[in-house]
Amino acid sequence: MNPNASAPSSSQAHAPASGILAFLLDRGFKRTHALVCLLREMAADPHPRTLAEWGDCPSLQERSGVTLYRLMLKLEQAGVVRRVNLGERAQCFQLLLTGPAPDYLVCTSCGGLEQVETPPEVRVLEDNLARKTGWKTVRHELEFFGVCPSCAENSDATVQSMNL
Amino acid sequence: MNPNASAPSSSQAHAPASGILAFLLDRGFKRTHALVCLLREMAADPHPRTLAEWGDCPSLQERSGVTLYRLMLKLEQAGVVRRVNLGERAQCFQLLLTGPAPDYLVCTSCGGLEQVETPPEVRVLEDNLARKTGWKTVRHELEFFGVCPSCAENSDATVQSMNL
DNA sequence: GTAATTGCAAATACTTTGCCACGTA
DNA sequence: TACGTGGCAAAGTATTTGCAATTAC
Numbered sequence: 199m200n201p202n203a204s205a206p207s208s209s210q211a212h213a214p215a216s217g218i219l220a221f222l223l224d225r226g227f228k229r230t231h232a233l234v235c236l237l238r239e240m241a242a243d244p245h246p247r248t249l250a251e252w253g254d255c256p257s258l259q260e261r262s263g264v265t266l267y268r269l270m271l272k273l274e275q276a277g278v279v280r281r282v283n284l285g286e287r288a289q290c291f292q293l294l295l296t297g298p299a300p301d302y303l304v305c306t307s308c309g310g311l312e313q314v315e316t317p318p319e320v321r322v323l324e325d326n327l328a329r330k331t332g333w334k335t336v337r338h339e340l341e342f343f344g345v346c347p348s349c350a351e352n353s354d355a356t357v358q359s360m361n362l
Numbered sequence: 363m364n365p366n367a368s369a370p371s372s373s374q375a376h377a378p379a380s381g382i383l384a385f386l387l388d389r390g391f392k393r394t395h396a397l398v399c400l401l402r403e404m405a406a407d408p409h410p411r412t413l414a415e416w417g418d419c420p421s422l423q424e425r426s427g428v429t430l431y432r433l434m435l436k437l438e439q440a441g442v443v444r445r446v447n448l449g450e451r452a453q454c455f456q457l458l459l460t461g462p463a464p465d466y467l468v469c470t471s472c473g474g475l476e477q478v479e480t481p482p483e484v485r486v487l488e489d490n491l492a493r494k495t496g497w498k499t500v501r502h503e504l505e506f507f508g509v510c511p512s513c514a515e516n517s518d519a520t521v522q523s524m525n526l
Numbered sequence: 527g528t529a530a531t532t533g534c535a536a537a538t539a540c541t542t543t544g545c546c547a548c549g550t551a
Numbered sequence: 552t553a554c555g556t557g558g559c560a561a562a563g564t565a566t567t568t569g570c571a572a573t574t575a576c
Binding site for chain 1: 467476481482483484487488497500501502504508509510511
């Protein structure tokens with residue numbers, strides 16, 4: 199393995215899962231079934247999912263949860279996958295395909311997701327932190343939480359009917 | 363209980379734990395030992411800590427973890443406490459004393475914290491989301507992750523000595 | 527052949543609920 | 552007294568490790 203290789207740049211990152219696979223093979227990963235399937239599934243759906251959810255993908259159902267867990271850790275270390283906290287009990291993972299990782303608006307009622315454009319200022323602050331404060335490898339995580347319109351309606355209805 | 367009372371405004375929020383206690387009593391909380399001690403401890407250290415860590419405070423050591431857990435949930439519901447994900451397995455809680463909740467720069471190596479000023483643009487975006495998209499009660503969570511200068515040094519030393 | 531990967535089983539950690547005793551208003 | 556609160560025990564869920572069998576190179 200070559201732990202000093204850097205993660206695929208965003209130009210490579212736009213390539214499909216095969217580009218990432220090549221990068222990983224370069225780093226010493228073996229071209230195993232689990233790896234190939236997981237990358238394919240994660241490339242097919244760029245949104246964050248829990249380990250259990252990824253394991254439910256058809257091509258991954260025969261894989262044990264432990265395997266996915268360890269594989270995901272390695273992918274995270276390799277900089278190919280990121281971990282996101284979306285307020286669920288379990289953490290979510292998503293493939294980093296398109297350069298800068300997206301931020302999300304999360305419905306605390308139904309768990310629905312909506313992608314949000316990262317405010318440029320956050321990126322600037324991130325760069326400044328890295329340059330000015332001596333912190334290394336700075337990344338950010340930004341989530342907005344709220345109740346989506348459709349859940350809000352239902353909730354109003356509930357409040358009325360229950361006279362809360 | 364009066365679930366419709368709103369959380370203490372930031373003008374009240376600057377008051378010590380006693381102001382918050384009054385607010386909670388108003389909402390139907392009972393002035394119990396656990397509540398008083400927890401508020402005091404949380405007011406004494408405004409930084410986020412896990413349930414276990416709060417439970418380690420001298421005045422709370424005889425309290426059961428379950429009690430703290432349920433109390434914390436109630437405080438969160440009452441809007442007096444917020445929950446933060448700092449990348450640890452356990453979630454952290456902190457008292458909301460000073461109006462807008464602070465954001466953090468977290469060291470992924472030693473777990474150290476440094477407070478970061480929230481970019482105004484994030485607040486603006488938050489407000490816009492609430493006004494323009496129909497989402498209710500929007501809040502945000504923003505964390506920066508990296509390796510703090512002192513951990514970076516140690517890590518360099520390790521790399522050199524281990525010849526990695 | 528060698529070293530990474532895999533799966534089973536089990537340990538660990540954190541969260542959550544049920545039930546009854548207790549304390550506060 | 553009435554109802555919120557406290558604690559014990561236990562269940563539920565997620566994460567993590569050990570070890571032996573397997574697989575890719």
